[in-house]
Each structure stands twice: as C-alpha cells, then as structure tokens.
Amino acid sequence: MSKLSLSDRFRLSRFFNGKKATAEPITLSQRRIFIIPTQRGLGFAVLISLLLLIAFVYGNNLTYLLAFLLASVFFITILHTYRSLSGLVVQAGQSPAVFAGENAGFNIFINNPSKIPRYNVQISLEQTVQATIPAFGNYQVKLYSSTRQRGWHQLGKVTVASIYPFGLFRAWSPLRFGMRVLVYPKPAAKQIPFPETASAKSLQGTSTKGNDDFYGLQTYHAGDSIKHIDWKTYAKGIGLFTKQYSGDNSAEIWLDYEHSPGYNIEERLSQLCRWVLDAEQAGIRYGFALPGTKLNPDFGQHHYQKCLEALALF
C-alpha cells in the first residue's frame, strides 16, 4: 500500500466527517489504525539478527531460542500495539471563538468501551498529550491549535497514537474532525479614539452617563453585561437580576469600516475589532457598519459577538 493511497483514503473520510461538523464520534478500527516499527523497533530487529548470528556461529540452541523468543515478542507486539488503540471512541468538541494569533482550544473526548486499560495514548494536534485511559473509562483533554488568520479555522488532523507496550511499534490513527472555530481579527494594538460620527458627539467622558437613570430590575439573561448585575439582590439570595436603565442614547457611536484607518482591509478590520472591544468594555452603545452589514447601536454580549462574527467573516 503506497503512502499516497493512504492519504487519499483519508481525504475521503475527511470529506465524510466534514459534512457532519457536529459531534460525530469516531471509533478506531482496522480501517483507521496504521502501524509501523519505530526506530527502536528497527534497533530491536538488528539485535535479533545479532543474536541469530551468535547462535549460528556457535551452534548454540539456547541463543537461537532467545532470538526466536524476542522475534516472537516483536511480532506479537504488533497485535498489542494495535490493541492499545483499537475500539477507542474519539470525539471532538466545539471551541469558543478566538482572536487571530490566539490558540483555539478543542476538547477531545476519548472513551474506552473495553475492559483493556490503555496505558499509552498520545493525542496530538500541534502538541502531544499522553494519557492513560482506564477500562470502561473516559478521558478528556483540551488541545490547542494556533490561529493566524481571521475566518473559519478548521480543527485539522488529530492524531491518536500509541507505542505501547515496548515502544517497538507505533500505531497511529489520523482523524479529521469537521469542527471549526471562528477566528476574529487580531485587535489592533494601538488605542485610537473612536471615530467621530454624526450620532456620537463628545462621547468621551459621557460614556457611562447614559446608564444613570435606573429603571428597574429584570431577571438575568445570558449575555447581559456583568457590570449591570445587581449584586446586592444576588447576595440576599433572591436571584440574579440585571439592572435596567432608561436608555438615553446620548453616548452612541458608530463603528464604521469607512472610518477605520489602515493601509489594507486587514488593518482596518483589526482597528474595527479594537474599537468593538473597547466600546463593549466601556459600556457604550455602538453601531457597527461593514460594507454590506449594518448593525444598529446596541451593547451586550450578543451584539458584541455579532459584530465580531461579521468582522471575522468579512
């Protein structure tokens, strides 16, 4: 079997996995596990040859026996190394979005549905993690994948491998999961004042003013700003509430691609990203405009994510 046909087969299986991006567990079977001697395995083969030579020269049957025993162990190790991966069920989890340059962390779950503990399982994405997975046990690890460009970032190939028991053979299984993570543009490092827009006059200094008029409490919803949580009521044990303010829209800004400085698209997006971050942090209501996308001024997690998504996929 040539190397090329192997990778071809994997392109095919990747195609399948790619279709169902969500949790589709993969069971490691003979169709997915490959095995080859390691460098040490080749060294072991040389050792066996040397023992055979000694046995031959001296006509020594016990040396023959030792050589044959080690050769049999070598051979049987193939089965054992294969067994250390066979049957494992590998599943990848979704990663939360990251900014370009950060590492996207994917959760990898491995289930061992058999009564054989797996003492040496190496799971690698960009770095390798070694694990012991007990019989009928589970293992979970977060693997990081570095990102460079904004947009969708594929999980890529996760290799599950083992050299158990003797390190003479390496069984491995390259797995391609359809998981992908959204990568936002890298926020610009420079702090540039928000763009002056028609609806945002003298926003600096008035940023928190808009929140002054307390209106009432509302049950907490995911995405509400932490700053607006009424901690006093929470401390009383009544529940989690968010303070509502009568929205005077005085501090409202527009973050527009057209006003974003930069020599190219990426730099401008990067700057926009910075502004979105700053605005959200400052608690200012911000509108967001990209060519073809327009989001009315708002604030909070939901709005914030929508803006960043738009940036990532622009």
Added chain:
Amino acid sequence: MPGSPGVILTIMNNDLNKNTFLFLLAAIGLIVLPHFYNIPMSVFAMFYGLLIWRVLTVWKPNWLPNKFVLLLLTVACLALLYFTHHGLLGRDAGTRLFVVALGLKLMEIKSTRDFYLVTFLAFIVAASLFLYQQSILMAVYIAFVCCVLLGTLVSINSTKPQIGLAIKTAAIILLQALPMTIIIFMLFPRIPAPQWMYFNQQHSAKMGLSDSMEPGSISNLGTSDELVFRVKFTGAIPPPADRYWRGPVFSYTDGKKWSPIPSLQYLPPPEKPGFSGIAYQYTLLMEPQDQHWVFALDMPVEYPQNLRLNANYQLNTTEHPDKRAEYKITSYPNYQTKSIKKIEYQSALQLPAAPSIKINQLVEQLHGFDQPPAAYIKQVLQHFRTENFRYTLHPPLLEDRPIERFLFETRQGFCEHYATAFVYLMRAAKIPARVVTGYQGGELNKVGNFLDIKQAHAHAWTEVWLENQGWIRVDPTAAVAPERIEKDLNIDQQVSSGLISFAPTGNSALAVSWLKQARQFWGNVDYNWQRWVINYDNSNQSEFLNNLGISDLKTMMYWMAGLITVFTALLSLWLLYNPNKNNDPVLLAYQRYSKQLAKHGLLRLTGEGVGAFAERCKLKLPSHAKEIDRITQLFIKLRYGNKPGARELKYLKKYIAQFKIAKMTAVGK
C-alpha cells in the same frame, strides 16, 4: 509517515520512573552475575563498580561522571580489556567487550534511546551466558531476567509507570510469544556454521578419563557425580554385569605409568569380530569433553559415519568433542575377536624389566607356568579374593614399585590397581594382556528409562588374549568387590560417606524413596532438555521433521509460515475479539434500567446527564422517586467514583432487578 512521538521522555528527572530505572539496573546486575566464573575478576569487579556507582547516582544525581571522567573510565576499560585480552574475536573476548560496554553505557543514560541501547546490550550479554552454560536453570534464570528487562520497557512506555504491572504485562506477552517461539525453534533450519567461523577455543570442560594411567592419579574420580554421557536404549537394557563402556586401551607400561600404543589408536581393527546373542540398540548422548572418545557398550557393531573404530575396538569421533553429541549405536556383548597384529601381540607382553623374584615366585605358586592360561587366571582371581585384598577409593600412595608393593604390602586399591597388577601377573606368565579403561554400570533412570553414566562409574578392567578365543574380558575388581560390577553403584551413599559401601543395596524401600524418584524425574527432564533443546542440531532436526513428513527446506518454510499464520490468527482472535461492546457490568445494568423506563416513554436525551434524567423521571413517576434516586446515586458512584466496589455493583444489580414500574403509575403521559 509516523513522525517521532514528539515528546522525549526524560528518565532521570522523573520521580515516577525511578523505580523503573532501579529495576533496569537490578536486571542488568542479575544478568552479569553468572559470568562470575567466565570473565576475569578484574573485568567483573569493574562492571559491578560501575553498576553500584550508577545505583548510587539515582539518589545523588550530581555524582554522575562528567565527560572528562567518562573518557577516563572508557580508557581504563579499554586498557583492562587489552591486558586481559584473549584475541579480538571469540566467545571470551566478545563477552568481556559487551560486559564492559554495558557498564560504560550505564554511566550515560540520558534519553530513552540510551535506555533502549542498554536493554539491547543486556540481551546480548544474556545470550553470551548461554555460550558458557545451557542448563535448564540457566534458561529459566535468563527468561526471568528478560521478563524484567521487557517490563522496564513497558514501564517507560506507559504514561503512568507502574513497574509491577509492567513486568506482569511483559510476562503475559512472553507467554503469548512462547508457542510461536517453539514453532520457529522446531522449523528454523539449522545449518552448521562453516569451519572458518568456528572460533576453536579450548573449553575448560574437563571430563572423561585421562589418556594415560597411573594408579592413584584418578583417586578423586570415583566420587564425582558429574555426568559423562547418557544412554537411551530402544529395546532392552543390558544387565549391570554387561554394562562395560569401552574407552582407551593401555598396553605400554614403564612400571608405573600405563599408556596406549599410538599406532593402534589410528588403525582400523584387522578383522571384524564375530557376534552372537542379544543386540542392544541405543542412543548415546555425550557431554562435552576434551577427548575424541566415545564410550560405546562393548562391543559396537553399527555406529554413525562420523565415528571410527580403532584397532583397540574403541570408538572415536571425527568431530569437535567439546559439544554435546548424539550417536546411534548397536552393540553385542557377546563377541569374539579374530586375528591379532604382531605389534598388538608383542605390546601385550611388554614389561619394563624382567619380573622380580618375588613376582616370579607368586606366578609359580599360582601355576602360571605349568597350567593353561584359563586355570591360571582363575588362580589369580582366587588369590585376590582370598588373600585379604581390599577395595578402597583411598589407597596409600605407591610411588615406588607400585605393582609389587600393592601385591605384597598394601593390598588396598581400586580398579586401576587390580587391573594393572593383574595384567602384570599375566604378562609375567607370558600371557598377552592389557588394561582397558572406560565406564562400568550406569544409573538407571526409571522415569525416562535411560542410563546416566557419571564420573563415579569410571572403571578399569583387563583383556587377556587367548589362542582361538581372541581378547577375553577379565575384571579383577569384580573378584574383590563383585557388587561394584553387578549392582548399580549407590552414588548418594558414596558421596555422603566418601567411601563406597559394598553392602547389597537391595533395600527396595530406599531405592524407591521419593528423593530418588525426584532425582530421577529431574534427570529425565534434564535428559529431554538436552535431547530436544540443546542438542537439536541439523541431524536431529531432519530426523524429527522427517518423522512428521517434513523432508526438505521448502516444506519446512511452508510449515513455519503456515503454523505462524494459524497461531497469529488465533492470538488476534483472542486478543481483539470483543463479543459485547458494552460489557461493562455497570453500564449493562443501567441499560436494563433504562429499558424499563423506555417502556413508559422515558428516554434519555443525547447530552442529558444521568442526574437530570433521573429528575425528569421522578416527575413522571413520583411513586418510584426513591428507587430512581437510589439507582442513580449508585450508578454515579460506580461509574465516576474513585473506588467502585463489588458490593455496590451487587446492590445496583439488585435494585435494578427489583425496579418494576406498574402500568397505572405511569401517569402524566
């Protein structure tokens, strides 16, 4: 395609691996230990010095030698090898080299790669032990050490090294490898190494009789329990009185020392003897020895091509005697030698000087000069029997005129004294006679039905040449100590007392005592070990395989490939077949419980936790809330808890078995 594992296991800095490393060092210490007798003391001490140093550095890492010290050590080791050298090639030189290399490599184990290198070197040193000794005990010992070595490899390849578990894993794999090992061992073609590859070294295996004889020179031989050869008969076993295993024949004497006539040793017999009576067929398994002698039952007729019968009717091998060898021989105890060569006749009458007056008087007294030889022989034997001659293994030293002093003064001696004195008396009466040495008797192993012939069975007897009858065997020792010949020698007793007791050993209760049986059982195991393992060479293999219908190399290879395939298939089936994918008893029990709930429309959703599911079920089945809680808690404890026990599982099973939902309680649907 596979890259390197990416993570280099650092052995030294990891506390978890300290145990693994100590086990490796222990295994290496054990593997060199039996070399105590095989390598010079200086090399042995050097190795253990390095090993102990290395063991100490496990706790004191800064005691490890730096590069400069390491270089000095290497130079010192090379110098040691140079000064104790035995050539560059060969068993001894190779063993020393590998032992020293192993010791030095121990000092610089830095990576996993070094760890493997040390393990591989240890395997080679293990193999070198077999070049010195091939006993069962040695094989078991090496197997044990190899298991530990492989265990250390398992340990360093486990994420959480547990040396005990690792060694157990290695042992299981070794056991699984055993059938395949046997298949290969049987079918792997044994081709003898070409002569130029054979490093002909003088092995120090000192066995067998000497090539000359001086009564008193083998005084210690009688008590040695060392095995010389083994004989397995295909049919009947000859009675003890017929068990004369023929060795060197001595005709020439200077009065003290007896030695062979060289020309007779390399010539074939002038004429084939006549044979009659029972023929004995047997397989003779010679232990390694220095001489080319093969001790056949008197008198061999058929023997393999690599043996030669000389004019003394003694068998010699044409091959290296320092290896165990096996011969198929047929002998007839009843034979009659025919014509005799002149030199043979003359040498059988040779005397260093004219016999003394005393001797002549004795010969005359025993009618040596006036009666036929047969009558004279009887008289001489009668003389030994009646004139207060004593058999002992510790005779007084006879440095001067040994025969005369033995006959007239000391009258104490063993077979050699009697044989030489008898021959002397014959020759004094002009009757051709000579001394024959070899072994007499043999210990019957009742379990394996073979004879063990040990050094203690060494014997000397005589042959007298009579007109028309040829060479006649006469054993003068039998006249003094008939039990020595007619009964099996009781070596146990002999060793314990230092003296041979000639009281009849007819005590059958003693003979069948468990100790003796155990000895014989062990002897049988040992015999088969030698026969089927150590001595399984080219000819043995082809004979064995021919019996199975495997005659040529091609068929052998087919059989080997076929058997290995079948074995691998069986092993894979056993290792990899998983009949019920979910055979976790906890999960199986929970499945039963889930089925019960499913009947009432309660299905666990994907991603729904066990606890959440239980809450949902309790809402629907309020009357079963207690049971659901109990089962769920047990399940969580068993599945995710630290130390799930068998007791909890029992309860879980019990509760689930009792869990029955009545139809009407399933409300709210």
